Amino acid sequence: MIKSYLTIIIIACASLNNFFIAKNYLSVSQTTNEQKNWTVMLYYCADTRTHGVGPYPNNSGAYNWLNSIMFDCISFLPGLITGGSLDDINIIVLYDEPYSASYPNGHAKILKIGYSNPPLELEDWGAENLGLYVTLSNFINYCKNHFPANHYALSLTDHGRAYSGYCYDYHGQHPYWNYTLGDCLTVRELRTALTYAGRVNVLFLDTCLGASFEVAWELTDFVDYLVAGESTQRKTALVHGVDVVRRLSQNTAMSPFELAQIGVTTAQSVILNPPSIPNDQFYDWPTVSLIAPYRFNLTPVAASFKDLFSGFTDELIVELDNNFTRARELFGQIRGELSGNGFTSSSMLIDLYEFLEAIEAHSANFTNPQVVTKAGSVKNYLEVSPTSLLHDFYIRPDLTSNLANLHGFSICFPDSRDLYQGYLWPNMYEDIAIAQDTQWDDFIFRLFPPEADPFLWPIPEFWEVNLYPIDPLVSCHVFLEHEELIRHVGLATGDFGLSEVELGIEGAGYLADLVGGRAMIRIPHNSLSLMKTNNEIAQKFTIVINGSHAGTVNHPVNLSVRHVVDNSIVWEQSQVKSLESGQDLACEVSTTEEMSELKPVGEPSTTTPPTTTPITTTSPTNSTNLDPLISDFFGPSFIVFSTTGIFSLLIIIILYNKKKK
Structure with a gap:
């Protein structure tokens, strides 16, 4: 009797255990097969290049602030979702973590966001290149196959460079450079990914420079509404997708146009303040455009x-x-x-x-x-109107004067x-x-025909500084001291956190041929002459080669300086030096046609990267693998011009001058 009783209990327990396993499996299966109103896809390229990656060759640690923000977004999102809303919406994230000892080339996971942490890990894709259209297409197809919906929204979150591409995977293979610069989704690849995966109703480019005329043109047949900023953005663009999801959870019955409008509203008034971006002075986007790409094919007058x-x-x-x-x-x-x-x-x-x-x-x-x-x-057809390409355009009120040149589309x-x-x-x-x-x-x-001057405005007499071959993250600068002021020509950190060309000497020009690995600075001789004091025989300027964020440990650079008069080179001198990662080199040039030796300033950085903690997830009982698409096209890398800022470069000049004395 006892034996029979025990047998019954064992059978019952085994059956109960099988029930829980089956129930868990069925709950995932039901979730993935039930058609809801919305599936929101967050494409988080956190294995990306940042301005401060120089000391950490693996792009890890606290220097990768983009990863810190995206990590925070995943952690905060469950607490922002309105209760019951997940009956009508799916929130799926492809999160590509940066370097770790276990995954030196990054680690991509597909996560499903619920009401509480940790998120459910659906797939472990290992080392994936998020700068490749195959990855984006597979992710969209995965979401559509497992989480079907009436409408689909996609957020691409990372760096953006207008017609040059989006989502720059640090460990992706760049097709031309031998340096660790990574790969990105080109505009053509965006179209190719959507060709394979099908239409998305709303695309949020939570990046810089997303409101590109070329991008909208490219996506005419694949996107109903595009929400993006025409200008460079602040760090809070990275949390935009989370804010949109929060608002969608409050009204899951939104139409695609209504969700696109919410995208504009949330960009205008950012309420999220992750601890990873406490020093962002202004949280709202500088600009945001609501674009209807499908209207490119409509007929405004007599033709499309x-x-x-x-x-x-x-x-x-x-x-x-x-x-x-x-x-x-x-x-x-x-x-x-x-x-x-x-x-x-x-x-x-x-x-x-x-x-x-x-x-x-x-x-x-x-x-x-x-x-x-x-x-x-x-x-006329670019005016903001419900019937034009541009449904809405916003400039942050405090920037209305400074950004008065912007109207919604870059080209x-x-x-x-x-x-x-x-x-x-x-x-x-x-x-x-x-x-x-x-x-x-x-x-x-x-x-710009080959026989023409590379600048639109030729200069009769000038001094030309050429630096080659270089890692694109090595920058060239010219500094000129005049009346106790330092005038600068080169790349500098701009108002929106990205690098911009500063031309502090009148008439100066700056060029960068990145594939050829060349940087050029041109300074009019007349501008130098005007800056001489009465007792000076000649004017001098300092050349600084900044390798603070170079992608290679030891890199040869060739510096050439020319004096050109009426298109003839009257003097030229060159130097070849080895530039170590984290090092700066400097020399001085005089208008008497003399150049000092190019010498190191300061010591290379040898900081050890801190360890990183991967995000914690739970795993479902079932998992599927996607068949990768065959790729015959590789996109370019995001070229981040990075400097340590004007202040640090001024210190370099001071140190250099002290050494000379």
């Missing part, structure tokens, strides 16, 4: 907007054909009048609307009146040949749809 813009570019070519020399001077003048506020100078962006306004302002100077007529037609219009053709990778612009559908890229190339 794409046809309208294409016709405008045709007229630009006609203007160049009428009188190239005169037209090049005119477009050079117009380009010089356009403001770069809100952009990084190295990004070669202008505001499209401001360019069209400038054409109208110079209407009397064009030989082809159709340029002006069609510029006006294009401009590529470089001011030099080298900077355009050598930026990131060869022929990058020809890969995107706007270059194939219009003559905009032909217009740009025609402005």
Whole structure:
């Protein structure tokens, strides 16, 4: 009797245990098969390059502040979700952790957000390149297959570079550079990923420089609404997706347009304040655009907007054909009048609307009146309107004056040949749809023919500093002391936290051919002469090569300085030195055509990276593996121009001068 009783108990316990296993499995299965109103996909590329990665070659530790913010977002999100809302929405995250001892090339996981921590780990993808379209496509397909919904929203969270790409995976293989720069999702790859994975209703580019005319053009057939900032952004752009999800959980019945509007509202008034960004003075986005890419194919007048813009570019070519020399001077003048506020100078962006306004302002100077007529037609359709491409555009109130040049869309219009053709990778612009559908890229190339001066404004006499071959994270600077002020030419940290070109000497120019590994600074001789004091025979300037964030431990650099008069080199001197990671080199050049020896300033950084703690997750009982797509295209890396700031470079000059004395 006792034996039978025990047998029954054992059988019952075994059956009960099987029930719990089956119940857990079924709960996951039911969740993944039940169609809800929304599935929100957060694409967190936390294994990314940051400005301060130099001391930590593996891109780990506290220097990776982007990872810290994304980690906080995952941790905070469960506490922000309205109770009961997960019956109508799915929140799925692809989170790529940076370096750890166990995963030296990063560690990607798919997480499902619930009402409490830790999140449920659905998939362990190991070392994945989030800068590859295959990864993005697989993630979207995974979400659509396992978490079907009436509507889909996607947030790409990381760095952004307008038409140059998004989500820069530090451990992805860069196709041209041998340095550890990583890979990114190019604009073409965004389209390719969505070609395989299908349409998303709302795309949030929670990055810098997302409101790109080229990007909106590319995604015409794949995205209903695009929410992005035209300018560089603050760190709080990284928490935008979490804020959107919080608002969606309060009203899960939102339509795609309503959610896109919420994306604008939350960008205008950021309420989240993660501890990882306590020093961000202004939390709201500088700018945000609500774009309807599908309207590119609609008919504003007698043709689609794409046809309208294409016709405008045709007229630009006609203007160049009428009188190239005169037209090049005119477009050079117009380009010089356009403001770069809100952009990084190295990004070669202008505001499209401001360019069209400038054409109208110079209407009397064009030989082809159709340029002006069609510029006006294009401009009218870029106005904020429920029936135009741009549903809404916002500038933060305290920046209204500073960013008055921005109207919602950026577009590529470089001011030099080298900077355009050598930026990131060869022929990058020809890969995107706007270059194939219009003559905009032909217009740009025609402005910078090989035989022309690389600058739109030639200088009769100048001093030219060339640095090559270089890791793109090595920066070149010129400093000139005049009347107790330090004037600087080179890259410097701008108002929005990213690096911008500073031209502190009148008439100076800066170029960077990144694929060729060359940086150039050009200083007019007349500007140097004007800065001499009465008792000075010659003017001197200091050249600093900043290797604070170099991706290689030991790197040879070739510094060449020229004195050029009427396109003839009258003096030139070169030096080759070895630059160690974390090191700065400096020398002095005189207008008497003398250059001192290039010498190290300070010691290379040897900081040991701290250990990092991976996010804790729970695991489901079932797991599936996706078949990877075959990739025949690799995108470029995000080139972050990084400096230690003007203040630290001034210290370098002071130390250098003290050593000389």
